[in-house]
Amino acid sequence: MYNPQLNERGELKHLLTTEGLPQRIIENILDTAASFVSVGERDVKKVPLLRGKSVFNLFFENSTRTRTTFEIAAKRLSADVLNLNINASSTSKGESLLDTIANLSAMQADMFVVRHASSGAPYLIAQHVAPHVSVINAGDGRHAHPTQGLLDMYTIRHFKKDFTKLRVAVVGDVLHSRVARSDIHALTTLGVPEVRVIGPRTLLPNGLEQLGVHVFHDMDEGLKGVDVIMMLRLQNERMQGALLPSAQEYFKNYGLTPERLALAAPDAIVMHPGPMNRGVEIDSTVADGAQSVILSQVTFGIAVRMAVMSICASH
């Protein structure tokens, strides 16, 4: 089957989604990332792998946090990084997305890191770039956020070693979450035998069972015995909407408290993609507690993005 992320030799050329990403590719990314974790701990946090390459951060949707993680990763690989906030620019002059990409490609870009509010935009770009250019999806609409999915996998592997023995719960607003989608595909590919999804009916999409996950609306029941709890961010705009009665009510039913955490396995880890809404989806005691690996996710995230960039650039 044709996979737009791979080149004709089956190597990673673009990173667009974790869906359909072969297990050997995911594992190669995680193995490569392991070698970059130590780079971040060095005195001189730089390797010359992307020296003289031009990496364009194309953020059609503002996200300082995600843009920063890619910018650090690229700079630690010694790339030249160019940040383009596209809203304020050509798009407002009526230029089409593909004309913008064609132009930037003609400047001999080597890599585009793309954040876009429309699902599929990074695919469209990947189909139109020159053969030597790679596209990394940094979040497209509700569709995918594959580097977040991969850094989550790195974190789980770091703390739990073997995916094939785990029970993992993904909790919260799965309906609007590109992170949840990227996590579920990666967990399945890596052989996690039991993936649970926990949330209110209004925030879970239809058809989750077809992805091979178990759906729970009762949080206490869903958390029982799990090894990994992956909390999702609740978008502020949902809280005032018709989908939810209130933030307080949400916390009462789906907030991760110490009491609820005690229902999981004793050595369960707690994850969150950030930024957190303390007191809405997660209690501060848990967020800052001994089982939280939330800041490790951030640290590993730089290494995973370095791995993805260096692997794509090498093909």
Place this chain on the structure above:
Amino acid sequence: MYNPQLNERGELKHLLTTEGLPQRIIENILDTAASFVSVGERDVKKVPLLRGKSVFNLFFENSTRTRTTFEIAAKRLSADVLNLNINASSTSKGESLLDTIANLSAMQADMFVVRHASSGAPYLIAQHVAPHVSVINAGDGRHAHPTQGLLDMYTIRHFKKDFTKLRVAVVGDVLHSRVARSDIHALTTLGVPEVRVIGPRTLLPNGLEQLGVHVFHDMDEGLKGVDVIMMLRLQNERMQGALLPSAQEYFKNYGLTPERLALAAPDAIVMHPGPMNRGVEIDSTVADGAQSVILSQVTFGIAVRMAVMSICASH
């Protein structure tokens, strides 16, 4: 005659306009750019010519696209690049342009790349900087956009070799176009025997004939037998104004269609400074067609800017 762009030895110190720029200087820039085109094709797209130099992108008018081309050019020359969006800054605090420049000069800047809505602002700056500092005009009001003019000359030379045998048509909103002005001056200096300007009366300035160009209001007539067609961007704001009936009407009369292109020489090239309004000044078939060299302009633009920066910095 005193030329504010040249130093006392007649060498290029600032690039402010193509008007009055000696032919030998233009040709030196194009020759130097040729050597930088290959840098963009290398694995490591960097040369150390501006290492340890501080290049300030001073954009008093927002333009992500143009700023990006200068930023890439400077980074490929190994300069340290600082992007300053001046609207949001000192100017709003009431500091004068010259105080801003004096301050940045005191930070030991080596080069200012200036985009400003007021014609002449880069001249004013060039008159007040320290002797070791160069100023590159990245577009001032309706006045000049000399690096665009020079990259257009590079593109024409690349595809047509000999300027002294060409018929060139500049088409569209010449009245508001700094690009058109910079192109016409450079074409004349380089010995193009026949420069034509095509556009509606409302979008052509008075006095064009004094520049040595031939004026056409009928596009079909103007395109007959030309070797180079330089399309101009139609600013969106003109389309609703009193100067033009509508975008559709404009396209009917001055849009470059395959039928019109067929009136030019069979090997004529089509140019556009971007961003394009497809279906307004140019048909998509032509923009993406075999005679279009629009993306080559972009690629050569980086090399030309590297050339201008390295030549100015060396004097």
Place this chain on the structure above:
Amino acid sequence: MYNPQLNERGELKHLLTTEGLPQRIIENILDTAASFVSVGERDVKKVPLLRGKSVFNLFFENSTRTRTTFEIAAKRLSADVLNLNINASSTSKGESLLDTIANLSAMQADMFVVRHASSGAPYLIAQHVAPHVSVINAGDGRHAHPTQGLLDMYTIRHFKKDFTKLRVAVVGDVLHSRVARSDIHALTTLGVPEVRVIGPRTLLPNGLEQLGVHVFHDMDEGLKGVDVIMMLRLQNERMQGALLPSAQEYFKNYGLTPERLALAAPDAIVMHPGPMNRGVEIDSTVADGAQSVILSQVTFGIAVRMAVMSICASH
């Protein structure tokens, strides 16, 4: 006494304020800066002291000018610099300041340069960063702007050599000025025997005498015989407020004119932190005159920031 700026060996770890900063530390910063002044005059303005370090410019309050000085300083030290405009980012998503800092720290930041509208924000951050991270205060509320204070000391030492024989006048809106506070503390620590403060009652805070300064409301009297005149910027927003009758009235009473300057010592120097309001707090003849060292302050400011950054990073 515990000093949050120093590590357990009494070395500079964070720069938060000049208040309580030991004389030996200030002098070490000025001595180190002296060696960096020459770097700015070199052809290649770079030293590798911070190579592979990640410096984050965290500007919770917009200031292109100050951000630029730190960005240049860091780049001349060969650091990787990341600019974060935090208003537009996580804060708007409801993330707390400390969560933002924890996240960026987890990306293995080495240094935070912090500008914040709230006094004390850099202290809070310094208390929560990892042990290897340094925090530099780039201006917090009305509280402190220590690098400005230190570059002012560098400038005074450069032109006047010996602090222990000087009469220094600080003139203007001391009430709202973090610069004034940082200057007064540094001047006192360095042994300046006579620090005067000149301004209208409405723009001077209570308790100035406790800082060991002499208060003058009459400018002519206050300027008599001083060796250094440190003008302060008058914020535009004060001019329309209840604190001042008008800009003209202010200039009449507290503007530094050539006539008033003549009251000071014949070799007195004139300083201003910029951006200047010409014709409000200072006459253009004085600002551009032979006794003005305002642009030297800017030049020395880069060297002083390089010194602070390299000293903090080395501990």
